[in-house]
Amino acid sequence: MSIRLTILGCHSASPRLNAFPTAQFLEIKERNFLIDCGEGTQVLLRKYKIQFSKIKHIFISHLHGDHFYGLIGLISTFGLNNRENDLHIFGPKGIKDVITLQLKLAKSWTKYKLFFHELENTSSELIFEDKKVKVYTIPLKHRVYTNGFLFQEKLGGRKLNIDAIKANPEIEICDYHNLKKGKDFISKEQNYTIPNSKLTFPPDKPLSYAFCSDTEYHPDMIKDIKNVNLLYHESTFLEDKKELTKRTQHSTAMEAASIARQANVGALILGHFSSRYDDLELFKEEAKTIFKNVSVAQSGKIFEIQN
């Protein structure tokens, strides 16, 4: 099992020549999710050779431009590409109006089906679930209604101990399904039983990724992201500009690290950097003073975690 996260854009505010606003592409249990969609996201998807058709679910944290002004263009491009697959968009209430108004003005209704899942709950809620993955909101504290998102693998089946199975020739491939589900093996004549624990290993521990942007320092989120394997937490500023965090409702690298530490996460990625900083390594250095396993986001960088 693995989670693979490609950073598309990771800077705050306006797109610049080599600094694009927030967008991430997440691969988890063969699902592909786009998270936020700042202006230019579709160009970055092309740059990093991510097939548009893979994206069936888009999660938008909030309706500030640097997190969603690329969405209408992407939706339109999907249409120009004769997309047929449904597209599900999760985002704050209002997102449906603004997208549909633009499609209406352009007289360019999509031929594929577009489903909006508008969010307005201020408590964490389950917003997506299928056989293998769950997605929860993580309420954040920002100038407008904002959610982070927690992407969780579901517990899979037990893993076959092939050596042990081969040592019992009566076990056939058609038995594997029951073994994965935890059942003991019972011989055809029902004259003996092998306990499941001798034929399988425990399932992989489900992996999880939490995306938290934008927010001021908000310890309330800790309960929602406890022990996740990977946390992306915004760090618009360093501590030298802490006075700006209250007004703008953003965080410093130190505050992000504090959240990571209190939530006992496996690794921390910092992003949403203010354009006033040239040397992004400073964010890492600041955070490292209280949380060791920290990286800075960068366009095109891939983070992978595996069991």
Place this chain on the structure above:
Amino acid sequence: MSIRLTILGCHSASPRLNAFPTAQFLEIKERNFLIDCGEGTQVLLRKYKIQFSKIKHIFISHLHGDHFYGLIGLISTFGLNNRENDLHIFGPKGIKDVITLQLKLAKSWTKYKLFFHELENTSSELIFEDKKVKVYTIPLKHRVYTNGFLFQEKLGGRKLNIDAIKANPEIEICDYHNLKKGKDFISKEQNYTIPNSKLTFPPDKPLSYAFCSDTEYHPDMIKDIKNVNLLYHESTFLEDKKELTKRTQHSTAMEAASIARQANVGALILGHFSSRYDDLELFKEEAKTIFKNVSVAQSGKIFEIQN
């Protein structure tokens, strides 16, 4: 007198790595106009070092995404940059709703004043005028309500013949204003007169630029662009794909050249190229068969015309 046009984006449909949708920056008589604003325009403005604060008037031809999805981002960036100057936006009815809805959802009203001039007239009309420049709409024929724009210098004052003036020491600098207005010089004692034609040259002939995108072949526009110095006319296709022009309501390079020829323009720029063509020189070759002075648009390319 001169007109200076910087091509920002000149491709149709979706933004790609090195192919951006329509946007142009026009300098005419110390006025600076942005024409159309596809996604990524603000990044191209930065790339070509065009100061954001220069832009006080934006003209949007129609509400297809490749002509205006960059507008909300640019308006927001102006806000982030603490812009104070008024901004005037000219575009089809509906443009105010879609921009203001996005500002409202983001709770990010601009501190500078934003004026919308919504267009719905299907005949050419004067939409901007100041001391030195006039702008008219050019009704086009496309799948949604679309205007091109005609930018015209106004006739300036007569030009001083400095040699002739210096030969008459009684003429003082304070007389220049009347001379430029075409008045004769009358000596202080009113005992002699010098005709204006001996002290001045005729004014420069006003220059004009017509922007026409997107449209199918539409000879009705010829009356609106007759004898302009410079014409940008879309050429989404070559004649090899002429069968697509009716459904999509776009033009071929040959059709653009035909319009240029019939309107007797000084020079033609082709743009809005479909992504199916790699070799843009083919557009020039096709158009050249019936109109000689033709160029292809290219991001960053500057076209300058002078008297």
